[in-house]
Amino acid sequence: MTALPFNYKEPILTLSNISMSFHGETILRDINAQILDVTRPNMSQGQVVGFYGRSGIGKSVLCRIMAGLIRPSGGTVEVGQAQQAVEPGMVGFVQQRYPLFDHRTLLDNLLVAAQRKHAPEAARQHVDMYLERFGLAPHARKYPALLSGGQRQRAAIAQQLLCSDHLILLDEPFSGLDVAMIDELKRIIVEVTTMDELNTVVIVSHDLVTTTALADRLWLLGRERDASGQFLPGATISPRHQYNLAQLGLAWHPDVEAEPEFAQFVAEIKEEIRGS
Ligand SMILES: Nc1ncnc2c1ncn2[C@@H]1O[C@H](COP(=O)(O)OP(=O)(O)OP(=O)(O)O)[C@@H](O)[C@H]1O
Numbered sequence: 001m002t003a004l005p006f007n008y009k010e011p012i013l014t015l016s017n018i019s020m021s022f023h024g025e026t027i028l029r030d031i032n033a034q035i036l037d038v039t040r041p042n043m044s045q046g047q048v049v050g051f052y053g054r055s056g057i058g059k060s061v062l063c064r065i066m067a068g069l070i071r072p073s074g075g076t077v078e079v080g081q082a083q084q085a086v087e088p089g090m091v092g093f094v095q096q097r098y099p100l101f102d103h104r105t106l107l108d109n110l111l112v113a114a115q116r117k118h119a120p121e122a123a124r125q126h127v128d129m130y131l132e133r134f135g136l137a138p139h140a141r142k143y144p145a146l147l148s149g150g151q152r153q154r155a156a157i158a159q160q161l162l163c164s165d166h167l168i169l170l171d172e173p174f175s176g177l178d179v180a181m182i183d184e185l186k187r188i189i190v191e192v193t194t195m196d197e198l199n200t201v202v203i204v205s206h207d208l209v210t211t212t213a214l215a216d217r218l219w220l221l222g223r224e225r226d227a228s229g230q231f232l233p234g235a236t237i238s239p240r241h242q243y244n245l246a247q248l249g250l251a252w253h254p255d256v257e258a259e260p261e262f263a264q265f266v267a268e269i270k271e272e273i274r275g276s
């Protein structure tokens with residue numbers, strides 16, 4: 001497929017020399033990666049990064065570091081056009097488990113989030129829009145404990161979309177959703193990332209087809225081997241595991257999933273993940 005025209009501007013997220021150890025065990029090592037503001041002619045195009053790696057390799061730990069919720073053992077995270085050191089609240093983060101205030105109804109949970117960014121009337125409009133889009137309108141007055149797993153997850157995603165600035169991390173957003181809801185969430189991610197060119201979504205997922213089809217960049221967190229073939233301690237995102245789908249001609253094509261080059265590429269990524 002032909003690469004569509006694009007350019008890059010300033011960085012949105014910069015990870016410099018990130019390392020993380022817990023009780024002397026190295027989980028992450030020397031991570032250097034960057035998300036740049038991508039631009040496409042005559043449209044506002046945000047960024048979508050697919051973030052892959054074996055279970056237990058450290059993806060959720062790196063998300064917590066990127067969201068400023070835990071400090072890395074070494075290295076820095078800088079976010080936004082001003083490239084400020086990350087602080088909690090700057091980056092929206094939908095965790096693998098979806099924390100909601102259990103003493104507030106779904107509607108109130110979302111209003112609290114929306115009012116961090118919008119005046120009350122606009123907040124209500126945004127909340128109603130997301131309730132509708134996510135199939136949650138009939139459940140607005142329920143308390144989170146009464147929602148199904150998928151409903152809770154959609155609520156948590158809506159909550160972060162409502163209150164965060166431009167950068168959102170979604171940890172396993174597609175797991176537990178039915179096919180129709182996966183399609184809806186895909187549409188929402190496309191909508192969010194074409195609303196404002198600074199909007200950026202990082203998607204941690206084991207669903208390589210769905211996520212790669214949405215992404216313009218991929219990160220693969222994996223273990224590297226030394227000269228003798230032994231695994232080095234800790235996982236990293238090596239330069240060869242940072243894929244630029246825009247350059248490869250695999251980004252932004254509708255129905256890219258049906259293309260043979262896409263299937264071939266996903267097969268290669270699977271092989272890389274298996275070997276890491
Ligand atoms: N606070 C902590 N203290 C000690 N070890 C931790 C802590 N948090 C995470 N770990 C360890 O770090 C490793 C990476 O965990 P993480 O949750 O990031 O994996 P993951 O890549 O997100 O996996 P999955 O795909 O299954 O969600 C695991 O071995 C986990 O036990």
Ligand SMILES: [Mg+2]
Pocket residue numbers: 059060061096171
């Ligand atoms: Mg995880």
